[in-house]
Structure formats: structure tokens, C-alpha cells
Amino acid sequence: MDRNKLHILGEHDEGTLKQMRQAVAADECAYGVLCADGHKGYNVPIGAVLAYPEHISPAGVGFDIACGNKAVRLDLKASEIRPRLNELAEQIFASLSFGVGRVNQTKIDHPAFDSPTWKEVPFLRTNQSLFASARNQLGTIGSGNH
Structure with missing residues (x-):
């Protein structure tokens, strides 16, 4: 090699x-x-x-859970995007929540929040703050370690 x-x-x-x-x-x-x-x-x-x-x-x-990278195929050439990279990066950063413990500005519903597990598992039942934390963080980027 x-x-x-x-x-x-x-x-x-x-x-x-x-x-x-x-x-x-x-x-x-x-x-x-x-x-x-x-x-x-x-x-x-x-x-x-x-x-x-x-x-x-x-x-x-x-x-990984909270892996914040995504590849998106666009119908644009690099030469069309390159002059706007800073502007696009700022828009992305303003639209997404980056960092551990961040709250998503756009609330997302998911069937996981309707699961009876939240009430059946003693640890989850006695730690209701985990439910709120999970609901608030769904859709965030997390620490974005990659």
C-alpha cells in the first residue's frame, strides 16, 4: 500500500x-x-x-448514537456551493442543536415516547427526568465527536 x-x-x-x-x-x-x-x-x-x-x-x-455527520447528494457542482460555504455553514449551525445536553428547538414526536417501558421499568418510572431529557434531545446532534 x-x-x-x-x-x-x-x-x-x-x-x-x-x-x-x-x-x-x-x-x-x-x-x-x-x-x-x-x-x-x-x-x-x-x-x-x-x-x-x-x-x-x-x-x-x-x-453511533449521536453521530452528527450526514452525507447528502445534491444536484449542484462544488463550484456552485464553494462561494457560499460560510453562509451555508452558519445556516446549518443556526438550525441544528450541537452539543451534549442540548435541546432541540423543533419538538419531534416518536413512538418510543408512547412505549409502556417508561412506566414498567422501575428505574425509568422513578427517574421521570430521563423521559423529559430524551424528548427534548431527540433530533439534536449531541457532541458530534466525528
């Missing part, structure tokens, strides 16, 4: 490094970055970014 194809930030366990090296070794992969908070994932490390000649893979974004 060409070492110039892989950039590793921070220290990682051998399983995570092996998984990343395998992903970058694929002929189609042009470049890979393993972020400092990366860890072993399903097929590539969580917190990894893989670049290919025609696209960037979101597979390393992760399926």
Missing part, C-alpha cells in the same frame, strides 16, 4: 488500523484519512474518510 494514500491522526488500536489499511488498499481508493477519534466500525473505521476518483464515501461516518 502506498503510504501517501493514508493519513492517520492520533493513536488507534491495531484492529482499527488494520481495518483502515484494508479499506485504503483497495485499488479504487485514492486517499484515506483516519480521524483522531476513529474506532473500529462495521466495514471501515468510524471517523474515517475515504476518497475515490469520482466520490467521497460516507461509510465511515458511522452509526
Whole structure:
């Protein structure tokens, strides 16, 4: 494997490094970055970014709870967005709640809140603040560690 194809930030366990090296070794992969908070994932490390000649893979974004990354395909060219990146980033930041314990400005209903578990499990029944906290935080980004 060409070492110039892989950039590793921070220290990682051998399983995570092996998984990343395998992903970058694929002929189609042009470049890979393993972020400092990366860890072993399903097929590539969580917190990894893989670049290919025609696209960037979101597979390393992760399926963690509170993982705040999302890949969205747009019908725009990078040259159309680049001049507005700061403006777009500010709009996204203003619209989403980032950080541990944040409250979502837009309340979201979810069937989980109708579950009898909230009343049947003694710990949840005696800690009603957890229900309110869960309801308020649903839809937030959390700490966004990736």
C-alpha cells in the first residue's frame, strides 16, 4: 500500500488500523484519512474518510448514537456551493442543536415516547427526568465527536 494514500491522526488500536489499511488498499481508493477519534466500525473505521476518483464515501461516518455527520447528494457542482460555504455553514449551525445536553428547538414526536417501558421499568418510572431529557434531545446532534 502506498503510504501517501493514508493519513492517520492520533493513536488507534491495531484492529482499527488494520481495518483502515484494508479499506485504503483497495485499488479504487485514492486517499484515506483516519480521524483522531476513529474506532473500529462495521466495514471501515468510524471517523474515517475515504476518497475515490469520482466520490467521497460516507461509510465511515458511522452509526453511533449521536453521530452528527450526514452525507447528502445534491444536484449542484462544488463550484456552485464553494462561494457560499460560510453562509451555508452558519445556516446549518443556526438550525441544528450541537452539543451534549442540548435541546432541540423543533419538538419531534416518536413512538418510543408512547412505549409502556417508561412506566414498567422501575428505574425509568422513578427517574421521570430521563423521559423529559430524551424528548427534548431527540433530533439534536449531541457532541458530534466525528
